[in-house]
Amino acid sequence: MKLDHYKKSSGGDIAFNIFNGVFFTLFTIICIFPFYYLFINTISDNELVSSGRINLLPQGIHFTNYTALMQAAELGRALFITISRTVLGTASMVLTSAFVGYLVTKDAMFGRKFIYRFIIITMYFNAGLIPWFMNMHMLGLTNNFWGYIIPAIVQPFNIILVKTYIESIPKELEESAFMDGAGYFTTFRAIVLPLCKPILATITVFGAVGHWNAFTDSIILMQAEPTLYTLQHRLYLYLQFASDIGDVLREGSLDVDLMLSNRVVSLTVSMGSIIPILCVYPFMQRYFQKGLMLGAVKG
Amino acid sequence: MTKSTSATLIIIKRALVVLTCFAAFFPAFNPAKMSGLITGNASLFTNTISPGIIFNDVFNRPLRMEWIEYSTIQTIYFGALITFLGVAALAAAACLSFGNTKLRRLGLVVALGGSVVGIVGNTILRVAYGMMNENANVHRLEPIEPLGFILFYVLFAAMIVLAVATLVSLPKSEENEKFQMDSKYRLFLMILPFLVLVALFAYLPLWGWRYAFFNFRLGQELSMENFVGFRWFEFLFGNPARRADIVRVLTNTFALSGIGIATSWLPMVFAIFLAEIKSNHPRRAIQTLTTIPNFISWVLVYSVAFAIFSTEGFLNWMLMNLGIMESGTNHLMDNGSMWLKMWLWGTWKGLGWSAIIYIAGISSIDPQLYEAATVDGAGRFRRMWHITVPGLASTFFVLLLLGIANVLSNGLEQYLVFQNHANRSTIEVLDLYIYNQGLASQTSSAVPLATIMGMLKSIISVTLLFSANKVSKLLRGESIV
Numbered sequence: 001m002k003l004d005h006y007k008k009s010s011g012g013d014i015a016f017n018i019f020n021g022v023f024f025t026l027f028t029i030i031c032i033f034p035f036y037y038l039f040i041n042t043i044s045d046n047e048l049v050s051s052g053r054i055n056l057l058p059q060g061i062h063f064t065n066y067t068a069l070m071q072a073a074e075l076g077r078a079l080f081i082t083i084s085r086t087v088l089g090t091a092s093m094v095l096t097s098a099f100v101g102y103l104v105t106k107d108a109m110f111g112r113k114f115i116y117r118f119i120i121i122t123m124y125f126n127a128g129l130i131p132w133f134m135n136m137h138m139l140g141l142t143n144n145f146w147g148y149i150i151p152a153i154v155q156p157f158n159i160i161l162v163k164t165y166i167e168s169i170p171k172e173l174e175e176s177a178f179m180d181g182a183g184y185f186t187t188f189r190a191i192v193l194p195l196c197k198p199i200l201a202t203i204t205v206f207g208a209v210g211h212w213n214a215f216t217d218s219i220i221l222m223q224a225e226p227t228l229y230t231l232q233h234r235l236y237l238y239l240q241f242a243s244d245i246g247d248v249l250r251e252g253s254l255d256v257d258l259m260l261s262n263r264v265v266s267l268t269v270s271m272g273s274i275i276p277i278l279c280v281y282p283f284m285q286r287y288f289q290k291g292l293m294l295g296a297v298k299g
Numbered sequence: 300m301t302k303s304t305s306a307t308l309i310i311i312k313r314a315l316v317v318l319t320c321f322a323a324f325f326p327a328f329n330p331a332k333m334s335g336l337i338t339g340n341a342s343l344f345t346n347t348i349s350p351g352i353i354f355n356d357v358f359n360r361p362l363r364m365e366w367i368e369y370s371t372i373q374t375i376y377f378g379a380l381i382t383f384l385g386v387a388a389l390a391a392a393a394c395l396s397f398g399n400t401k402l403r404r405l406g407l408v409v410a411l412g413g414s415v416v417g418i419v420g421n422t423i424l425r426v427a428y429g430m431m432n433e434n435a436n437v438h439r440l441e442p443i444e445p446l447g448f449i450l451f452y453v454l455f456a457a458m459i460v461l462a463v464a465t466l467v468s469l470p471k472s473e474e475n476e477k478f479q480m481d482s483k484y485r486l487f488l489m490i491l492p493f494l495v496l497v498a499l500f501a502y503l504p505l506w507g508w509r510y511a512f513f514n515f516r517l518g519q520e521l522s523m524e525n526f527v528g529f530r531w532f533e534f535l536f537g538n539p540a541r542r543a544d545i546v547r548v549l550t551n552t553f554a555l556s557g558i559g560i561a562t563s564w565l566p567m568v569f570a571i572f573l574a575e576i577k578s579n580h581p582r583r584a585i586q587t588l589t590t591i592p593n594f595i596s597w598v599l600v601y602s603v604a605f606a607i608f609s610t611e612g613f614l615n616w617m618l619m620n621l622g623i624m625e626s627g628t629n630h631l632m633d634n635g636s637m638w639l640k641m642w643l644w645g646t647w648k649g650l651g652w653s654a655i656i657y658i659a660g661i662s663s664i665d666p667q668l669y670e671a672a673t674v675d676g677a678g679r680f681r682r683m684w685h686i687t688v689p690g691l692a693s694t695f696f697v698l699l700l701l702g703i704a705n706v707l708s709n710g711l712e713q714y715l716v717f718q719n720h721a722n723r724s725t726i727e728v729l730d731l732y733i734y735n736q737g738l739a740s741q742t743s744s745a746v747p748l749a750t751i752m753g754m755l756k757s758i759i760s761v762t763l764l765f766s767a768n769k770v771s772k773l774l775r776g777e778s779i780v
Contacts, residue, residue: 013679020572024585031589031651034603037613041606052611100493109486115494122501124704125761128753129711129730130737130746131507138326138340139499140349151500154493184482184489213596216712220738236598236716239605263611270602277594285587288655 035274042066042268050263065268074226075234075269082212082231082273085148090207092153097203098196100154101162102188123156129220136221143225148217152210158203165199166192198287205284209277231273238266305468309396309403312410312461316393319454323386324503328447330421331379333428335441336361343447347383350376366436371427378424382451385417389458394491397484401476403469410462417455421448511750516743531747541748547724548732551638555728556706558642563702567695569650570657571687575679586658589651600648601716604631637725641713656698657691664690697779700771704764707756729756 041049045060053059069075103109104116126132133142141147173195177187193200215232222228229237322328323343331337331346336357346352353376361367388409395406425448431437480488511532514525535541576582592600607613608630618624668686677685707729714731727735729752737749771779 016575016679020575024573024576027650028585028588030647031592034607035591038603038606050611052616055613055616096493100490103486103490106486108482109490110483111487115487115490118494119497122497124764125757126501127504127507128750128757129733130510130749130753131504133738134340134507134510135500135504138342138345140341140345140352144349150496154496154500184486209594213594213599215596215598216715219715220734232596232598235602239598239602239716263606263609266602267606270599270606274595274599278591281591281594282587285590288590 035271035278038267038271038274042264042271046264049267065264066272069265069268069272075231077227078229078231078234081145081228084145085214085230086208086211089149089152089211090204092149093155093158093207094200094204096153097155097158097162098193098200099188101159102166102192103184104159104163105166106184119154119159120156133220142221143223143228145228147221148211148214148230152207155203155207158206161203162196162199165196169195201284202287205281205287208280212273212277231269235266235269235273238262238269305465305470308461308465308468312458312465313393313396315454315458315461316389316410319386319389319451319458322447322450322454323383324499328450330382330424330445330447330451331375332445332447333375333424333431333442335443343379343383343386346376346379353379361440364436364439366439367431367434371430371434374423374427374430378420378422378427381420381423382417383420385413385415385420385455388413388416394488397488398478398480399476400470400473402478402480404466405478407462407466407469410458411466414455414458414462417451421451421455424448508750508754511747511754513747514743515746516741517738517746531744531751534744535748535751544732548727548729551725552707552709552728554638555641555709556702558638559645560699560702560706562642562646563699564695565646566650566653567657567688567691569654570661570691571683573654573658574661574687575683586651586655590655591651592648593652595648597712597716600644600713604644604717632719632721634722634725637722641717641726644717645713656694660691660694661687693775693777696775697771700767700779701764704760704767706763707760 037055040056040058041054042065043061043063044054044058045062046065048054048059100119104112104119106112109115127135136142136147136151141150169192173191174187177191182190213232215230215236218228218230218233219236222233326332326338326340326342326345329337329341329343329346331343331353332341334357337346337353338357341352353372358367358372362369362372392406392410392413395402395409398406428442428444428448431440432442434440510521512526512528513521514527515521535545573582573585576585595603605612610629612630614630615624615628664687669682672682672686709728709730711730711734714726714728715734718726718731733749733752733756736745736752768778771777
């Protein structure tokens with residue numbers, strides 16, 4: 001009787017497994033094929049690339065696109081800005097999140113509950129784009145590199161993640177340090193910080209990816225200062241330019257060379273800025289699940 | 300004098316310090332704003348931390364035209380700097396007043412010193428004002444006597460009086476007393492700098508809502524003469540063309556958010572089905588690979604789109620090889636079913652990532668439940684339906700409510716990169732509309748209208764959020780914010 005039941009369901013089981021396997025294989029391919037496609041197009045013969053003849057396999061492999069673009073001053077500058085903001089912005093954000101996340105777990109603090117709400121509630125409202133812009137202007141942070149860094153130091157969501165994580169650490173560890181006469185700073189540095197590594201790794205990735213990918217703040221705040229444009233902002237400009245050219249080309253017969261180089265340039269810059277993410281990301285992946293589970297649901 | 304008088308005095312002193320700090324952040328009270336050329340957006344703080352404003356932006360041309368001496372500019376800057384140092388000293392003194400008697404005494408001395416420094420700085424600014432007025436061409440600089448002069452003099456003078464009075468009334472500290480502070484206040488002071496950052500970047504912008512009630516263009520001065528009350532509100536809802544615009548934008552916004560909410564169960568199903576792949580390695584690989592798109596920016600997504608869907612792209616090659624199409628076209632310029640396309644891009648980028656939280660949820664469901672169900676004869680689908688889905692329901696519910704509260708905020712980035720002149724009518728969501736109206740356009744209605752729309756959006760979103768919270772409390776007995 002029981003065996004029967006199993007036999008009956010196994011037919012459906014196999015069908016489901018096949019369907020499931022096919023679905024996930026397809027979706028995974030859809031997710032990663034574009035990156036492969038971009039990559040083979042940046043290392044193949046430029047003439048073939050421009051006429052759209054590189055589709056599944058690279059041909060005439062060369063890396064001159066990358067070396068050529070690295071020499072473009074405008075891009076080098078943008079890369080420098082992007083790296084600087086990623087490093088400085090992420091470091092300041094992570095340290096702040098860790099420290100503030102630690103402080104808000106201290107019941108002894110004057111007005112703790114109010115302070116925590118004061119910080120967290122800012123996740124749910126904002127004054128709007130124009131008032132924000134005028135505020136940044138008023139504080140002297142437009143057309144100023146620090147405009148990338150300072151406003152992004154306090155990130156309420158990351159503070160919640162750290163706070164929740166610290167609450168899951170046994171209190172005795174901290175208390176024993178206090179018994180030995182350590183102050184808040186020492187306890188934080190010697191006990192809490194090392195224990196928080198997994199969650200700090202998670203928010204480091206969030207912060208770094210956020211800074212690396214940011215472009216709207218560059219577009220809105222740095223209008224008058226092209227030397228402060230980020231890499232993504234440059235890419236945005238190339239893409240806008242290239243797609244406009246594409247329009248014109250179809251209508252009349254303009255110089256086709258421009259289009260060719262535009263396609264290659266935008267593809268190469270794109271791939272160049274995806275590669276660092278692809279390199280770092282898989283190593284951090286294992287931390288996400290735990291960190292997110294603790295933080296996001298409890299919010 | 301008694302202990303309570305000194306306690307009251309100290310509280311008054313703290314309030315005064317808070318006032319002074321506020322004044323340092325408000326452009327209207329900037330004591331360095333002695334020329335009409337200095338932007339009405341510059342506070343004492345701004346003037347101090349970015350010297351470029353005075354040295355390059357404002358007085359560059361006047362200096363070349365010799366309407367102003369370089370030494371005058373320097374005097375203005377150093378006056379502002381010294382005044383600001385005085386304010387900073389007052390802030391430090393207020394922090395010290397949280398300590399024991401000995402720390403308080405120190406704080407009062409610092410406050411006295413700070414006030415004197417502040418008065419010196421303010422006087423230097425006055426001197427600079429005199430120097431500026433000596434130049435024959437001073438009318439070119441539009442000299443104005445700043446309100447801040449008087450205000451800061453009064454504030455610093457009051458502080459001196461208060462500090463002296465408190466010093467007298469404060470009981471002598473004991474011989475061998477050490478500098479000490481309750482951990483209660485120590486912790487508070489440790490977090491204070493971060494609270495200032497939050498106040499500056501999250502709360503201070505609310506002050507910008509006043510632009511909704513003025514005639515104002517970017518780069519202009521805000522003055523009471525341009526106050527128009529609710530004129531722009533009437534314009535926004537009274538003007539038929541404007542109203543049609545808003546209806547169109549809101550339709551896009553609700554449509555895109557609606558599609559998102561209607562399909563918000565997809566990540567959950569994704570996670571449940573993924574968990575049915577029993578062998579570890581493929582499952583991990585799928586999870587890792589499908590989250591990659593989440594980590595690239597929308598510009599890069601557009602770049603991917605451009606590579607694949609433009610005339611020379613992959614799609615055309617495939618369609619032509621399959622014989623479906625004769626010659627390639629640029630699919631990005633085809634603006635049919637824009638909502639669906641935007642949703643597809645969002646799903647491509649976010650599905651794998653959104654599923655992570657449900658994957659985490661599944662791994663925290665007690666495996667004994669599954670075993671018991673299997674023994675009772677439940678098949679695969681029944682186990683999914685009766686154990687996994689209820690186990691994930693509360694997470695789903697929270698995210699759904701948050702999604703509903705965010706119905707007006709689709710975000711700017713995705714639509715900014717995908718917009719072109721041809722698809723505007725179907726892609727322009729509220730966030731993008733505010734950007735296009737407020738920053739990318741130069742009409743006189745741009746700033747006030749964009750401000751009003753941002754303002755209404757914030758108010759509605761917060762109301763929705765708290766309603767969602769109420770619903771959650773009623774149904775689940777748990778709040779979500």
